[in-house]
Amino acid sequence: MIDVWDLKSYGDDVSDYIQRHRRTIALHRERALELDKLGPPIDPLTQIPTNEHYPAYMEARDGLVPILRSQCFRAFHYTRMTDGEIDRILRDGIRMTSLELLRERLENAVSDNLLPRDLAERIHSCSALRSPHEFGERQGFWTTACPIDVKDSAVEMLVAHWGGESSYFPFMGGSEDSAMLDVIRKIGRGRILEIEVPMSSTKDTGPISATRTVFDVVERSLGYKKPLALDFNSLEPLPPEAIRRVISEGERDYRGVAAGYNYATE
Secondary structure (H helix, E strand, O other): EEEEHHHHHOOOHHHHHHHHHHHHHHHHHHHHHHHHOOOOOOOOOOOOOOOOOHHHHHHHHHHHHHHHHOEEEEEEEEEEEHHHHHHHHHHHEEEEEHHHHHHHHHHHEEEEEEEEHHHHHHHHHHHHOHHHHHOOOOOEEEEOOOOOOOOOOOHHHHHHHOHHHHHHHHHHEEEEEEEHHHHHHOOOOEEEEEEEEEHHOOOOOOHHHHHHHHHHHHHHHHHOOOOOEEEEEOOOOOOOHEEEEEEEEOOOOOOOOHHHHOOHHH
């Protein structure tokens, strides 16, 4: 299993490929920095200099895709769940986000006296899953390949509100409903799921995205500051054994998960 931020976790096939293309990656980055220092031309008709190493760089990235298709990556899913929901996914595995799954979770919350029936019906009828044109596509099962601390704005809302974006998102922003959000915040606990994500479950988008981040990691090893960002969207169910660990709110490692995995943001 690959920790994308850690070159030492890459298998021999990936490591050998990177080593063969390390100079191309370095030349491309050096030239990119030179061009950044030049800035845009004063005369708008003047042609902007190009990075002559870009074609070789992109060819190298494209060549890594078929190698990564057979790999598995460590990834993290940020959410808020009840203990019962955690027990179910540890027993049955991970299912894809859907209105049907949301309905099941709402029914369980009502049965457990965690959510009034009328609010459950409102969450279901207003779910972001009904309006992808407005709230964005939320199908599949999303994870991030780098551990993120729970106070980071990228995940803070996810661990604070039960049900994920398909549940709470319509009640945010301009249509904010503080009473509804207060109820959602009280259900369950924040969770970080460490998951082994096979690239085969992400179709082609996973390995294609991963190549860019892998090359960014190489650049970091060469001394260049590169932020890392890589999300995986699994498009098929994952078995229980794919869940390697669940870190729950209140546990020691919950608030400092990045340090716990030896991940530095820069």
